[in-house]
Amino acid sequence: MRIFYWIILLLTPFASKAQSQELSRPDFQLGLTGGVSFTVMRGDAKVEEGNQWGVGALAGIELSYHIQNRFALKSGLLFDHKTTHQNIEYYYFNETLQSIATDKIKVVRYFDYLTIPLLFKYYLNDSEKRISYFIEGGGYVSFLINQVSTNYSGSVVNVVYDEMNDFDKTDSGLSFSFGGKFKLSKGLSSEVRILNNYGLRNINGIDNKSIIKVNSAYFTVSIFKSI
Secondary structure (H helix, E strand, O other), X not given: OHHHHHHHHHHHHHHHHHHHHOOOOOEEEEEEEEEEEEEEEEEOHHHHOOEEEEEEEEEEEEEEEEEEOOEEEEEXXXXXXXXXXXXXXXXEEOOOOOEEEEEEEEEEEEEEEEEEEEEEEEXXXXXXXXXXXXXXXXXXXXXXXXXXXXXXXXXXXXXXEOOHHHEOOXXXXXXXXXXXXXXXXXXXXXXXXXXXXXXOOOOEOOOOOOOEEEEEXXXXXXXXXXX
């Protein structure tokens, strides 16, 4: 949770300045968010070897607090289903340690997280306009609730197994996004954005000397209603 402390500390001066301008009254907006994610693992050479982006999904609720026309704070509770792919080549040796065969498999890992973001939003133009554009920055904390891996040899499933205990139950990192807001009617708007969650925490639950971090990119669509 220390990452949230530093984010709040850094953003407080900007939020205070924006609120003091009082260009519009603060208000809350509650929204539904959904989208598609693309996830890849990073770390040492062994972890990154054969890595490919996997496709997942994101859905949940978000709460936005508009400080004034150009500034807002946003958080929420999101179900984040991530998928990673890794191609691994195995070598088989005889008693004289000579390689006699190889086997290639694809490991597909599925991660289910509950994610809490904390984002500071800055509008590049007046947010009261029919179309406005914004950038977001902040961080996130994710809690692992399920993990399953599948080994494929070609298109054939070799084995399905649980690696829940092999990964840390908490992930956290920095978040950056840009997007557009579209006013649909009074008090109702939609948002489209591209978001990147850059993991900073080593999620390797077995060997702390081997680094496994996660990077996820998202395309999301949201509907917000003033409350």
